[in-house]
Amino acid sequence: MATPDLLDPKSAAHNCKPRLSFSIQPVVLYTPEDECETRTTVMRWKTVSAIFFMVVLYLIIGATVFRALEQPYESSQKLAILAEKLDFLAMHACVNSSELEDLVKQVVSAVRAGVNPTGNAFNQTSLWDISSSFFFAGTVITTIGFGNISPHTEGGRIFCIIYALLGIPLFGFLLAGVGDQLGTIFGKGIAKVEKMIVWKVSQTKIRVISTLIFILFGCLIFVALPVIIFKHIEGWSTLESIYFVVITLTTIGFGDFVAGEKAGGSDNPEFLNYYKPVVWFWILVGLAYFAAVLSMIGDWFRVISKKTKEEVGEFRAHAAEWTANVSAEFKETRRRLSVDIHDKFQRAASIKRRLSSELGINQEMTPGKRSLSTTLCEDREAYPNLTLSLSPATGSLARNGSLYLNGLSPDYADRRECTFIESLN
Amino acid sequence: MHFVGRSWLLLTGFILFYVIYLLFGALVFSSIERPMEDRMRTELEVLKQEFLNLSCVSDAALERFLLKVLAANKYGVSVLRNASTTSNWDLASSMFFANTLVTTVGYGHTTPLSDTGKAFSILYALIGVPFTMLVLTACVQRIMFPLVLAPVGLLQRSGLEPRPATIVHFLLLLILVVMCFFVAPAAVFSAVELSWSFLDGIYFCFISLCTIGLGDFVPGTQPNQQYRSLYQVAVMGECSC
Numbered sequence: 001m002a003t004p005d006l007l008d009p010k011s012a013a014h015n016c017k018p019r020l021s022f023s024i025q026p027v028v029l030y031t032p033e034d035e036c037e038t039r040t041t042v043m044r045w046k047t048v049s050a051i052f053f054m055v056v057l058y059l060i061i062g063a064t065v066f067r068a069l070e071q072p073y074e075s076s077q078k079l080a081i082l083a084e085k086l087d088f089l090a091m092h093a094c095v096n097s098s099e100l101e102d103l104v105k106q107v108v109s110a111v112r113a114g115v116n117p118t119g120n121a122f123n124q125t126s127l128w129d130i131s132s133s134f135f136f137a138g139t140v141i142t143t144i145g146f147g148n149i150s151p152h153t154e155g156g157r158i159f160c161i162i163y164a165l166l167g168i169p170l171f172g173f174l175l176a177g178v179g180d181q182l183g184t185i186f187g188k189g190i191a192k193v194e195k196m197i198v199w200k201v202s203q204t205k206i207r208v209i210s211t212l213i214f215i216l217f218g219c220l221i222f223v224a225l226p227v228i229i230f231k232h233i234e235g236w237s238t239l240e241s242i243y244f245v246v247i248t249l250t251t252i253g254f255g256d257f258v259a260g261e262k263a264g265g266s267d268n269p270e271f272l273n274y275y276k277p278v279v280w281f282w283i284l285v286g287l288a289y290f291a292a293v294l295s296m297i298g299d300w301f302r303v304i305s306k307k308t309k310e311e312v313g314e315f316r317a318h319a320a321e322w323t324a325n326v327s328a329e330f331k332e333t334r335r336r337l338s339v340d341i342h343d344k345f346q347r348a349a350s351i352k353r354r355l356s357s358e359l360g361i362n363q364e365m366t367p368g369k370r371s372l373s374t375t376l377c378e379d380r381e382a383y384p385n386l387t388l389s390l391s392p393a394t395g396s397l398a399r400n401g402s403l404y405l406n407g408l409s410p411d412y413a414d415r416r417e418c419t420f421i422e423s424l425n
Numbered sequence: 426m427h428f429v430g431r432s433w434l435l436l437t438g439f440i441l442f443y444v445i446y447l448l449f450g451a452l453v454f455s456s457i458e459r460p461m462e463d464r465m466r467t468e469l470e471v472l473k474q475e476f477l478n479l480s481c482v483s484d485a486a487l488e489r490f491l492l493k494v495l496a497a498n499k500y501g502v503s504v505l506r507n508a509s510t511t512s513n514w515d516l517a518s519s520m521f522f523a524n525t526l527v528t529t530v531g532y533g534h535t536t537p538l539s540d541t542g543k544a545f546s547i548l549y550a551l552i553g554v555p556f557t558m559l560v561l562t563a564c565v566q567r568i569m570f571p572l573v574l575a576p577v578g579l580l581q582r583s584g585l586e587p588r589p590a591t592i593v594h595f596l597l598l599l600i601l602v603v604m605c606f607f608v609a610p611a612a613v614f615s616a617v618e619l620s621w622s623f624l625d626g627i628y629f630c631f632i633s634l635c636t637i638g639l640g641d642f643v644p645g646t647q648p649n650q651q652y653r654s655l656y657q658v659a660v661m662g663e664c665s666c
Contacts, residue, residue, distance in 0.1 A: 058553060077538065141450075145530075150641040253637075
């Protein structure tokens with residue numbers, strides 16, 4: 001789907017309808033109804049396979065690093081818990097090992113279902129009360145999918161599938177709409193800034209700086225602030241809070257950290273009622289913000305490439321024009337020069353003829369001078385015809401002129417005659 | 426101004442509709458799941474009481490033990506005797522994890538435990554997620570032609586009008602997608618995974634392909650699974666589609 005130029009200030013001011021840009025979720029089921037617009041060039045197979053191999057390489061690198069980092073930690077955890085089990089069995093001699101295994105198995109599957117077996121059954125809030133279900137529905141639609149709560153009945157699972165099928169595109173549209181609004185606001189802001197700036201700064205520089213400021217500002221609101229809040233309320237460390245924010249806003253959503261999870265059984269139910277919806281709202285706006293940033297950067301790159309192409313095209317056109325002008329000028333000069341020289345030689349030749357004929361007839365020089373002037377006049381009358389016939393078809397004439405020149409120079413050009421003609425002129 | 430007002434109105438309408446949709450989902454989930462949860466809770470309570478009655482274990486000691494077991498289990502470390510001796514972080518499983526990270530599925534059955542692991546996964550995700558998106562969109566663009574335009578052209582040449590041709594093609598494609606990406610893998614899963622039913626297989630495929638990735642079903646995590654690495658690689662390939 002083609003998005004109009006977002007960062008162009010004029011179009012941003014006129015840009016009033018919410019456009020649909022690409023949703024950030026990868027499209028799995030696509031509609032063939034949208035004619036593939038060829039504004040973006042389709043990559044060749046070679047490029048696609050090259051990128052694919054790069055992705056595989058990236059995955060392999062990640063896998064090796066994760067393994068190196070996590071495996072030792074995991075083995076130490078395993079040893080610790082096994083030691084605990086043995087301790088427990090040793091301390092309580094009446095407990096059978098197999099009985100314990102059974103209990104643990106049941107407990108683990110119960111925890112998987114979301115039921116917490118520790119503590120009393122009475123002071124626990126359900127995991128499926130309205131606010132938690134709302135939160136769960138939100139995680140399904142945004143495709144984050146924490147997994148700390150998940151449906152266990154068959155009916156629940158079937159409903160989950162249908163619900164997600166309808167809800168994910170709905171959320172995609174919402175995200176696109178909010179992202180576009182944010183982008184439009186930002187585009188208008190840039191337009192205002194561009195008007196305000198008095199000194200000459202290139203448009204690209206303004207856009208780069210303002211995009212960076214926008215990203216920074218957004219990071220402050222949507223990342224730094226929630227990190228501080230989560231640290232304070234949930235009691236996580238800084239790294240864990242940042243980890244949770246990033247994992248949630250990229251919609252990965254592991255579920256090892258979930259905001260509002262510990263608050264089940266907290267002693268302040270009033271604040272809990274506001275906490276979860278606020279977290280959900282933050283997720284929505286944060287996702288929209290990231291979508292807006294991504295679409296803006298995408299638009300910007302498209303604009304840059306288009307502008308660069310235009311500029312390069314303009315430059316090329318200018319250069320071609322200049323070259324054409326220069327060569328035309330050059331040809332003109334050559335033509336004029338060759339015509340000029342041709343004229344001079346013609347005159348020299350005719351003068352020579354007349355002189356020789358007059359010298360042959362008359363013995364006096366002074367009538368020769370008079371006749372020279374008359375012949376010159378005559379010849380000058382003859383010249384316009386000559387020049388007129390020379391004017392069209394400069395190219396061929398230039399060639400002819402040069403030919404003439406070439407033809408004239410060795411045979412007729414004589415230095416003395418040239419200087420004579422020059423003195424006459 | 427009229428247009429600007431209309432776009433804002435549209436947006437708020439959208440948000441309102443979205444909130445209503447969420448509320449509706451919450452109500453339905455709540456009414457379906459809550460009874461089962463209550464039942465499970467009472468069962469567990471009974472189990473615990475039975476255990477405590479039979480043995481000499483005090484309530485407090487059991488609580489402590491259970492907390493530790495659950496904390497370990499959260500990160501995929503199982504205390505059961507017949508738990509698989511293969512690690513959760515061997516090369517194939519790590520690759521599976523990296524794949525869930527960049528495709529934003531994020532099951533959560535294994536999560537990084539160490540601080541360095543968490544920091545690295547932040548960086549890895551920040552780079553990998555946009556990259557994967559780009560690759561996927563490029564692939565989709567590339568596949569569009571042989572998958573969409575060419576068959577539609579073929580249908581048109583065989584005499585159909587453009588609109589019915591598109592509809593026919595769309596239906597065929599939908600059936601093909603459903604067969605390849607849902608039914609076939611679900612059949613495989615119900616054969617390989619012992620505790621999964623066919624519906625569970627379809628549910629898993631759907632949740633993974635939409636990149637929701639709840640993590641209640643993850644293939645290849647049963648103890649003593651044969652050919653585990655090969656299996657996980659195959660699942661990965663399917664997921665990245």
